[in-house]
Amino acid sequence: MLTEENKICNPARLGAPAGLEQLMVVVPSLNPDEKLIQVVDGMIDAGFSHVLLVDDGSDKDHWKPFLDAEQRPQCTVLRHEQNRGKGRALKTAFDYICRQRQDIQGIITVDGDNQHKPWDARRLGEALLLEPAVVMMGVRNFKEHQVPLHNRMGNTITSMVFRMLCGIALSDTQTGLRGISSTYLPQFLGVEGERFEYETNMLLYMKTAGIGFREIPIETVYIENNATSHFNPLTDSAKIYGPILKFAGGSVASAVIDLVLFTFLVWMLRDMPSLNRQILIATAGARSVSSLFNYAFNRRAVFSSDEPKRVTILRYYLLCVLQMLISYKGVALLAGAAGFTGIGKTAVKLVVDTVLFALTFQIQREWVFRKKKSDSYIDIGE
Numbered sequence: 388m389l390t391e392e393n394k395i396c397n398p399a400r401l402g403a404p405a406g407l408e409q410l411m412v413v414v415p416s417l418n419p420d421e422k423l424i425q426v427v428d429g430m431i432d433a434g435f436s437h438v439l440l441v442d443d444g445s446d447k448d449h450w451k452p453f454l455d456a457e458q459r460p461q462c463t464v465l466r467h468e469q470n471r472g473k474g475r476a477l478k479t480a481f482d483y484i485c486r487q488r489q490d491i492q493g494i495i496t497v498d499g500d501n502q503h504k505p506w507d508a509r510r511l512g513e514a515l516l517l518e519p520a521v522v523m524m525g526v527r528n529f530k531e532h533q534v535p536l537h538n539r540m541g542n543t544i545t546s547m548v549f550r551m552l553c554g555i556a557l558s559d560t561q562t563g564l565r566g567i568s569s570t571y572l573p574q575f576l577g578v579e580g581e582r583f584e585y586e587t588n589m590l591l592y593m594k595t596a597g598i599g600f601r602e603i604p605i606e607t608v609y610i611e612n613n614a615t616s617h618f619n620p621l622t623d624s625a626k627i628y629g630p631i632l633k634f635a636g637g638s639v640a641s642a643v644i645d646l647v648l649f650t651f652l653v654w655m656l657r658d659m660p661s662l663n664r665q666i667l668i669a670t671a672g673a674r675s676v677s678s679l680f681n682y683a684f685n686r687r688a689v690f691s692s693d694e695p696k697r698v699t700i701l702r703y704y705l706l707c708v709l710q711m712l713i714s715y716k717g718v719a720l721l722a723g724a725a726g727f728t729g730i731g732k733t734a735v736k737l738v739v740d741t742v743l744f745a746l747t748f749q750i751q752r753e754w755v756f757r758k759k760k761s762d763s764y765i766d767i768g769e
Contacts, residue, residue: 406516409492410566411437411484412508415476416452416499418445423452423499430497431461433505435512437491438462440499441480444470474585481572491569493519498563507564507605514603515566522571522598524557525564525605554749555594557602560587564605571598595753633689634748641681642740648673650733663719666732670715678707690756702755710747714739 412430416423423440430438442453444467456462465479477496484491493515497503503525511523549555563586567575574596580588593600652669659665682703686696717739722732 407434407509407512408436409490410435410512410515411439411488411491411494413439413441413477413480413494413496414499415441415443415473415480415496416445417443417470417473417476418449419452419499420449421452422501424455425501426497426499426503427456427459427462429501429505430508431459433509435495435508436461437488439480439483440464441476442466443473443476444468472582472585474580474582474588477585478576481576484569485572485576489569492516493566493568494572496563496565496567502608503564504606504608507603510605511564511566511603514601515568518601519568519570520599522568522593522600523566524559524600524602525562525566526557526559526602527562527605527607549590555590557590557600559602560590562605566603591752595757634685634751635744637681637684637689638744638747640684641677642737644680645673645677645740646733646737648676649736653732662723666719666722667715670711670718670736674707674711674714678704685751686756690752694757699756703751706747706750706755710743713743 412435414423414426427438427440438456438459438461440453440456440462442450442464445453453464453466457464465483467476467479480494484494493512495508495512495515497508507525511525515523545560546558549557549560565586575589575592578585578588578592580586592598649669649672652672653665656665656668659668682700685703686699714736718732718736721739722735
């Protein structure tokens with residue numbers, strides 16, 4: 388239940404406003420403690436009429452919170468026989484709502500460790516009811532002193548990467564407090580990912596599908612230095628950054644091929660009197676070979692596209708031509724202005740192509756290898 392202190396501090400946020408009965412709070416949980424009941428009771432006291440828990444394969448020693456929650460008439464519990472990940476738990480909830488709760492107009496996803504406060508969930512709910520076309524994101528202030536250093540650094544890096552490479556300007560990319568219209572649930576069921584990377588993939592899908600979001604500032608809470616989190620820094624980070632890391636790896640490999648060939652061709656053409664022609668020929672020759680490798684790698688290992696191969700390869704090489712021209716002109720202008728020769732031109736090219744890297748990731752993901760938008764229902768089964 389909400390404490391008297393919380394009620395005093397947040398008087399305007401308590402009581403049941405019109406419309407919250409149309410929303411369902413979704414709480415995925417694995418091996419919870421007593422804080423899960425605090426979450427459930429807090430959401431009920433904040434005015435929510437429907438709370439859906441997903442037990443993601445908890446062991447028997449941690450069943451009691453779920454059994455206690457089931458005693459509340461507002462609460463429903465779904466169970467996985469074994470741990471399948473937060474992403475799958477969310478999909479199980481989405482699937483249940485699509486199949487059996489068509490009366491629900493939207494959901495609020497909440498973590499089960501009591502780090503998301505009831506009044507913040509309610510604020511997201513109220514905002515969602517007013518503006519259901521966008522996804523509401525509860526964002527924390529990572530400048531506050533109680534935020535663990537690794538969390539602050541991790542979110543800063545992730546937000547910067549998402550802004551530069553994906554064009555997503557979100558201050559808290561890892562937030563689990565989100566408000567989503569039920570209209571979008573069938574689409575989100577088709578998003579890849581089973582564990583923590585699923586929420587990141589949702590953001591990427593939203594960008595591709597043109598689904599907007601709105602930031603709602605929330606209280607920043609870290610309990611026991613976030614010790615109860617099931618996030619594995621190594622494996623889960625690898626999955627979250629998977630597409631970007633693979634794209635970067637393929638880009639680095641093709642860049643090495645490109646730079647080696649460029650340097651070799653510049654040396655071969657060293658007696659050519661025209662600097663511009665020398666750089667153009669060297670750039671075209673190097674890019675022709677490296678782009679073949681990069682296209683094959685990105686299509687197979689990085690992006691998953693519904694478009695025919697002939698379409699993607701045409702788009703890819705149109706992008707390559709544009710990128711090559713920009714690279715050529717940029718290197719020629721900068722190298723000429725600085726009076727660089729030989730290896731100096733290679734250094735200039737490295738700088739120019741690094742800037743182009745961020746732009747090409749977005750263009751390849753959203754245009755070259757884009758996925759078709761789908762409103763169809765995805766049956767995830769049992």
